[in-house]
Amino acid sequence: MTLSQFEIQDIDQTVLLWLEEVRKQTLIAMQQQLDVDTKHDVRDLVTNVDRGNEQFINTKIRNFDSNATIVSEEGFGDHQRDMQGNVWFVDPIDGTMNFVKEKDNFAVMIALYIDDQPILGWILDVVNNVVYHGGPQIGVLSNQLRLDPPSDDALSDGIVLLSGARLLYGMFGYDKIAKAALGYRVIGAAGPSFLRVISGHAVGYSSKMMPWDFAAGQVLAKTLGLSVSDIDGRPLDMLSSNIVLVATNRAHRDILTLHKS
């Protein structure tokens, strides 16, 4: 199924309205006592807001798109086995530790892929009230402002963003990448990290991620001509975890070369 540009824009506008509502609910919840639980370990947090946002968004998706299947973080999605049809990805709070502790540097992310093709992605920066959204047919916008592709800087001329835990435990060659870059930063969340690469404030970002962590970022990054792959240069598996690498084309080559060496 191929959608017209008009249909794509209609979907975009619809999801932007959902995100306005999600933003309001999230800000209200931040003024109240959060209900924080742990999942796999003490650092893997989930709150009432993660769950509430996911239920809200997934309900909106199912009412809007009767053919939708949903891949989402907190258990209200489907058990999707392939990328056929309309597959939606939902991360109701990306960066839950930042949400709980920093009250900043977290995001709400949604993406739509149809028959394995990236169609639209949305990354909402709740605190700064900015939504990055778009896809290959309509370009990438920051709220209403159209984004240009970032300049194609090399790793040695830019800041790279890395998963703190993986760097700390010597995984994935992240120490070599950090040393070769002009500088590195640890942000602690995928959405805000993708946004820094998309807006040209960092030349690359790598972390181990689940599909809801990278689905929206991949749509936006590829639309702007950035490279997205796993750390070995292969396309991402949309239905399992990957060691994701998003970067300028030059930094992507620099990092793949370092990773193989």
Added chain:
Amino acid sequence: MTLSQFEIQDIDQTVLLWLEEVRKQTLIAMQQQLDVDTKHDVRDLVTNVDRGNEQFINTKIRNFDSNATIVSEEGFGDHQRDMQGNVWFVDPIDGTMNFVKEKDNFAVMIALYIDDQPILGWILDVVNNVVYHGGPQIGVLSNQLRLDPPSDDALSDGIVLLSGARLLYGMFGYDKIAKAALGYRVIGAAGPSFLRVISGHAVGYSSKMMPWDFAAGQVLAKTLGLSVSDIDGRPLDMLSSNIVLVATNRAHRDILTLHKS
């Protein structure tokens, strides 16, 4: 010499006016091509804005306080040898790499110590238009909003901020601190890192710093009851570099214990 609260507030208001002007000049300069040079190495950046801001601020200080001596980053200060009298500390752009690459997460910082006592500190977050300011006699304010002391969380219950370079090269036991914390982040600038601790979004921060990097943060942090020392628990030397540790009292004890072990 002891200043009245009225005199302290007068100094505070005067410096806030300078910082309004500095903010305007900095935002204008960010719209133009920056003139970026390196100092000691390729990662030690300085721009026309660092130099221009320092000249502007130092001139204002000298016109305002004829007894001032100035400790500042870019060479327009004095060669101060002790902490007697009115000693001003100026960091015209703290986090120059972030300023150049991220266009965010940098600060302008000023502090006043009299006869070795912390009097006032100012940390201006240019992009978000917020000045954190105050001292022991007037408390700490974020613009006009009075800040409460952050809650006294332990290292294992909070985010710790660390110097990326020192962590990467295995210095100062930062790997042990990062592993013991709930999480760690690398921000790449002192001012924004101090602000996260001061506002309770992180439980501690450590990096090797020069006096202009920590002078303002120390005033604000101590005023709010946070612990500030070097990594061995000793008072900071205000006239040379230190491995600075600012933290909640509990996280400070946790980190000193780890550092000694």
